[in-house]
Amino acid sequence: MRRIALVTLVVDDYDEAIRFYTDALGFRLTEDAPRPDGSRWVVVAPGDPDAPGTALLLARAKGEAQSDRVGDQTGGRVGFFLHTDDFARDHARMRAAGVTFLEEPRHEPYGTVAVFEDLYGNRWDLLQPATD
Numbered sequence: 185m186r187r188i189a190l191v192t193l194v195v196d197d198y199d200e201a202i203r204f205y206t207d208a209l210g211f212r213l214t215e216d217a218p219r220p221d222g223s224r225w226v227v228v229a230p231g232d233p234d235a236p237g238t239a240l241l242l243a244r245a246k247g248e249a250q251s252d253r254v255g256d257q258t259g260g261r262v263g264f265f266l267h268t269d270d271f272a273r274d275h276a277r278m279r280a281a282g283v284t285f286l287e288e289p290r291h292e293p294y295g296t297v298a299v300f301e302d303l304y305g306n307r308w309d310l311l312q313p314a315t316d
Contacts, residue, residue, distance in 0.1 A: 205242070
């Protein structure tokens, strides 16, 4: 079986990113290990720890080129899609935690969705897929 295990998200600061993804979005911190070069290997993941899925590698920006990409890794497009089995629950929890939503929830043929921003301005969809 092949799958995408990690996606790198360039961040300004490990600890503030960990706080946002664990506290505001409800992700789990699955790894936080120092590396010989002074960086850290930081992985956060949503959902059930026993379910396979894609996790985020939070990588602190190194140099101007990477720093310039923090918060705009996809040129202003929605670049990340957080699926949920209960849109209303997660939307309310995230709003209460201070997450900025850019629109009101909308119902599309593919499900209930609203665009939100992470702490750096990257755009995400919170999406409860439609059931058959």
